[in-house]
Amino acid sequence: MDTCLVRMRVNGRPVEREVPARKLLSDFLREDAGALGVNVGCEQGVCGSCTVLVDGVPARACLAFAVQVDGAEIRTVEGLTTDGSLHPLQQAFHDHHALQCGFCTPGMIITAYDFLARHPRPSIAEIREALSGNLCRCTGYQQIVEAVQDAARLGAVPEGGER
Amino acid sequence: MKPAPFAYHAPRRLEEALALLGALPEAKLLAGGQSLIPMMNFRLARPQHLVDLARVDGLASIRAVGERIEIGAMTRQAAVETSAVVRDGCPLLVDALRHVGHYASRTRGTIGGSLAHADPASELPVVASALDAELVVAGPGVTRVVAPAEFFRAPLTVALDRREILTAVSFARIGPRVGWGFTELNRRHGGFAIVCVAAVLEVDGAGRCTKAAVALGGVAGVPVRSAGAEAGLLGHPLDDRRIDAAAAAVAGDIDPGSDLHASAEYRREMAQAFTRRALVQARGRFQEGR
Numbered sequence: 031m032d033t034c035l036v037r038m039r040v041n042g043r044p045v046e047r048e049v050p051a052r053k054l055l056s057d058f059l060r061e062d063a064g065a066l067g068v069n070v071g072c073e074q075g076v077c078g079s080c081t082v083l084v085d086g087v088p089a090r091a092c093l094a095f096a097v098q099v100d101g102a103e104i105r106t107v108e109g110l111t112t113d114g115s116l117h118p119l120q121q122a123f124h125d126h127h128a129l130q131c132g133f134c135t136p137g138m139i140i141t142a143y144d145f146l147a148r149h150p151r152p153s154i155a156e157i158r159e160a161l162s163g164n165l166c167r168c169t170g171y172q173q174i175v176e177a178v179q180d181a182a183r184l185g186a187v188p189e190g191g192e193r
Numbered sequence: 194m195k196p197a198p199f200a201y202h203a204p205r206r207l208e209e210a211l212a213l214l215g216a217l218p219e220a221k222l223l224a225g226g227q228s229l230i231p232m233m234n235f236r237l238a239r240p241q242h243l244v245d246l247a248r249v250d251g252l253a254s255i256r257a258v259g260e261r262i263e264i265g266a267m268t269r270q271a272a273v274e275t276s277a278v279v280r281d282g283c284p285l286l287v288d289a290l291r292h293v294g295h296y297a298s299r300t301r302g303t304i305g306g307s308l309a310h311a312d313p314a315s316e317l318p319v320v321a322s323a324l325d326a327e328l329v330v331a332g333p334g335v336t337r338v339v340a341p342a343e344f345f346r347a348p349l350t351v352a353l354d355r356r357e358i359l360t361a362v363s364f365a366r367i368g369p370r371v372g373w374g375f376t377e378l379n380r381r382h383g384g385f386a387i388v389c390v391a392a393v394l395e396v397d398g399a400g401r402c403t404k405a406a407v408a409l410g411g412v413a414g415v416p417v418r419s420a421g422a423e424a425g426l427l428g429h430p431l432d433d434r435r436i437d438a439a440a441a442a443v444a445g446d447i448d449p450g451s452d453l454h455a456s457a458e459y460r461r462e463m464a465q466a467f468t469r470r471a472l473v474q475a476r477g478r479f480q481e482g483r
Contacts, residue, residue: 032200051201051243054234073194074231081297087271088297093230097201098223098245141297162382163295 034097040065041109051097055089056080058096059106067107067136071165078164081137082106086191088144107136110143118186119143119178128177130168137164142178147191152182196233203245207360210249211333214356217242222358224267224306227298252305252360257282261327263363266305271296273304282366285324285373285391289316292375295383305359313348314385314411316377321362322416323391323408329361336360345415371395371404374474376467378411380454386411387455388463392471394431396479402426407439407472412449412464419446422468431476440469 036053037046040063047062056073059065059082071077073092080091083105110117116124119139129135138161145152145160152160157178158171166174181187202220204210214220221240223229224247232238246252252267255276262282264273273279274290293299293307293316307317308328321328322341330337333356344352353359367373377389388411395404405426407419421442429435449460 032198034201050198052196052198052233054195054230057195073234075227075294075298078295078297084300087300089301090227090297092234093227093298094301095201095226095230097203098226098247145296159382160296163297 034100036096036100038063038096038099038102038104040104041106049096051095053096054092055082055084055094055096055099055104056091059091059104062096063104065104065106065108069133069136071133076165077134077137078141079134079137081140081164083109083140083144088141105140107139110139117143118184119146119181122177122181122184122186123174126173126177126180128170128173130170134164134166134168138166138174142181143187143191146178146182146187147189150182150185150187150189152178154179157182194234194236196230197236197239199240200242201245202242203248205248205250207249207251207331207358210244210246210358211331211356213242213244214358215333217244218355220244220355222246222309224309225269225302226306227294227302228306228310228312246358253303255279257366258363260366261363262366263361264304265361266309266329266359267303268305270294270299270302270304270307274299283324283364284367285375285393286320286364288373288375289320289389289391292316292377292379292383292386292389298383304362308344308362309351309353309359311345311349311351311415312385313414314387314389316375316386316389316410318345319389319391319408319410319416320375321364322418323393323406324364325406327363328359329363330357331360332357341416342418348414367393368395370397370479372475372478374471374478376471376474378463378467388412388460388467390464390467390471392468392475394426394472394475394479396431400430400479402429402431402435405439407443407468409443409447409464409468412447412460417447419443419468421445422472426472431472431479436469436472436476439472440465443468 069079071079219241407422422439425439
């Protein structure tokens with residue numbers, strides 16, 4: 031069986047497609063689920079741009095085949111926004127000018143979201159370590175760290191994440 | 194790039210997985226995929242069949258069994274890192290896991306996948322070597338237990354027949370008079386090791402070293418146990434002079450190569466420096482208590 035039936039819930043919406051087994055989760059999310067916030071950078075797990083939450087835990091979408099996570103609940107950066115208004119964590123990135131070209135931003139946001147859900151009061155060193163797997167080639171790290179620090183201070187992400 | 198086409202198999206039981214390996218000579222096992230999938234994306238690996246172990250019953254568990262901690266091969270690295278059983282019984286493993294990729298790769302990467310992949314610059318084979326891990330291997334109709342020295346054969350090559358599956362690994366519990374250290378040199382946090390060192394030291398009531406294990410990664414195709422360093426510590430109090438001499442002795446046990454990341458000379462120097470740090474960490478754990 032070179033093709034497989036894959037079912038997922040992506041940001042709360044069910045998606046069901048017959049796809050080739052070799053289809054990466056990142057491509058499934060972009061092409062089949064319309065989640066274009068999943069940015070595909072290096073396709074080798076280095077840049078972190080395609081980081082999404084798979085059943086609530088962060089993963090590189092380019093390092094999983096869609097079929098491997100059949101049945102999963104996926105959350106992408108689009109899933110943080112409600113009623114078209116920015117999530118407080120996104121607002122913090124906006125307020126701190128924590129993006130230039132924006133390519134790394136969805137991965138940064140998802141990584142920071144998961145990190146803050148597990149570490150509500152992080153130190154700067156902990157924030158830097160948590161974001162170390164996400165590359166920003168505009169080199170805006172300083173503002174990104176400040177945004178995450180501010181988001182922590184404001185309680186932008188509840189402990190354990192949003193339900 | 195995108196991977197070449199393949200057929201996907203998701204067995205539910207170990208026997209089914211073994212049967213698939215027996216029937217499909219071109220099959221490759223898929224664990225967490227954090228090393229295999231990048232290789233497939235680059236088409237450095239083009240398996241015709243992938244046998245995914247993620248849905249096989251009973252391969253993902255962490256159990257304290259007597260004086261050992263047994264971890265199922267498909268246990269995700271993040272689950273091991275956050276396990277209270279592992280933190281209590283095998284904290285060296287937790288320290289080493291923090292150097293394995295990043296959290297978002299450890300949520301999918303597995304203990305068994307990393308060991309079976311056997312990258313010479315990866316951390317878990319070094320820990321397995323330092324702790325004399327027991328690697329449990331299931332084959333058609335038979336299960337065997339393999340020691341690290343036998344398991345790690347060459348870069349990316351382990352003592353697994355193509356019909357066999359690594360199902361679990363067990364580590365001796367780190368006892369009350371045992372200290373451990375893990376140090377790593379790399380260019381970026383989460384990158385592969387230029388050099389990494391795992392040290393485990395046991396002392397008696399008089400402070401003399403009764404057991405020493407010093408294992409290094411990044412300096413050869415497989416993890417290296419430094420017999421010179423270990424012999425220099427055994428039977429002696431762990432003072433600075435002994436630790437310096439043991440770290441220096443590492444140079445005689447390794448023959449590192451040069452690559453674009455580091456020259457052989459640099460690796461040799463750093464192997465000594467990072468061994469010294471790992472030994473000091475291990476000693477510090479007796480002095481300060483855990």
